[in-house]
Amino acid sequence: MPKEIEVSINPDGTTKTDFSGFKGPSCLDAAAKLRDLLAQFGIQSEQTGFEAKPELKNAQAEISGQQQGEVQA
């Protein structure tokens, strides 16, 4: 399955970026990389909204469960 990043840019400069096809939390790394590259062009992004898709929620829940297991052990 391909990884896809779709950025919608409005006339007022606001953006909506949709990450899809990523495994687990790797989409967050891609988002950070994109943000860093845009900063090289002088574009500073201030996040105004975040929506995790089910796959990311599941991955985060798994990581959180593993961490709790390690603490209890």
Next chain:
Amino acid sequence: MSHIVQAKTTIHNPNLALLGEALQIVAGAHEGGRVDDHILNYSRRPQEVNTHLAVYTRRLQRGIGIELTPEGAMQFTGDPWMVETEFEQIQQEIVQTYISLATMQALKAMGYTVEASQVEQQVIIRGVTYA
């Protein structure tokens, strides 16, 4: 599948070559559009802008220039008298086009195949990778 981020953006210390490219695209989309290195003031005398980037259209005959403040903030300069709507519209188009071009370059640098489209007033940049 993963997540959706909404953000507002500001531009500081833009890449001037890319900004010039954005101005050429915006100028090309308007009747009588052209890029120059100065604007005309209210008495139609040339006035320098520190980026040497300005856009003229048939409606914006005195031009709209781009200046950087000492802190690097991008701001627009010109005389909007009688052309307030066009003055505002061109500013938005320059910002939107610059962000679009930068996004395309960023996605390419990440190894994505990139395509751009326009849906009404929104520019959509779509990057795909099979890596």
